[in-house]
Amino acid sequence: MELLERGRVDRSEPQRRVSRWAAAVALVIAAAGCWTGQATQRPYSVPGSAVAAATREAGAEAPESGTIERYYDALANGAWRQLQAQFWCDANVTTVRPRAPGAAEDVVGVLIGDYASNAARSILRTEPLEIARTEQRLDVVGDVAHAVVRYEAVDRSGDSPQRWRGTDFFTLVRHGDEWRIAALVCSASEPIR
Numbered sequence: 001m002e003l004l005e006r007g008r009v010d011r012s013e014p015q016r017r018v019s020r021w022a023a024a025v026a027l028v029i030a031a032a033g034c035w036t037g038q039a040t041q042r043p044y045s046v047p048g049s050a051v052a053a054a055t056r057e058a059g060a061e062a063p064e065s066g067t068i069e070r071y072y073d074a075l076a077n078g079a080w081r082q083l084q085a086q087f088w089c090d091a092n093v094t095t096v097r098p099r100a101p102g103a104a105e106d107v108v109g110v111l112i113g114d115y116a117s118n119a120a121r122s123i124l125r126t127e128p129l130e131i132a133r134t135e136q137r138l139d140v141v142g143d144v145a146h147a148v149v150r151y152e153a154v155d156r157s158g159d160s161p162q163r164w165r166g167t168d169f170f171t172l173v174r175h176g177d178e179w180r181i182a183a184l185v186c187s188a189s190e191p192i193r
Helices: 013-036 048-058 064-077 080-084 112-122
Strands: 044-047 087-097 106-111 130-141 144-155 162-175 178-186
Touching: 064 080, 064 130, 064 162, 064 178, 080 112, 087 112, 106 112
Parallel strands: 087 178
Antiparallel strands: 044 130, 087 106, 130 144, 144 162, 162 178
16 A cells, blocks of 8 residues: 555556557557558648648648637637537637737637627627738648647728738648638737738
């Protein structure tokens, strides 16, 4: 009991043999999969322009051309329910907002339902937001993808247009044939003058 309390476990000799044997078998299976090219998950990393081709090669819907595209369309048009539909239930949205010059950034994390409700109440657009994606990168491993999207945006809804740059970091998860956003971090925006 004292050994367990200190975090040590005394294994008997047969258990050690089984553990070593299992580890050796797992190593041989993994090596055989790599050597024969039969690995079950192929990681790949591609720039945004090549995402669709690489994802087709891996046999899946391209998250960039589907989920992320629909996210930006809904964001531009203020279609908050459509935007929420691109996320898994209870996904997290974290926004890093700049404060006054020289002050620390403010980090706010909310669930997607709260994010969409707050946006519907507080963001009113008379014209669609103009979003130009300037750089995209997507890394996919099996059923998980991570996308980084740099953009420039213009909001012409007010008296004078507001322009800014930002970066969005998406984590997408595929369940069956469906890709959805599991987490989104929106970086601090930089005003364009």
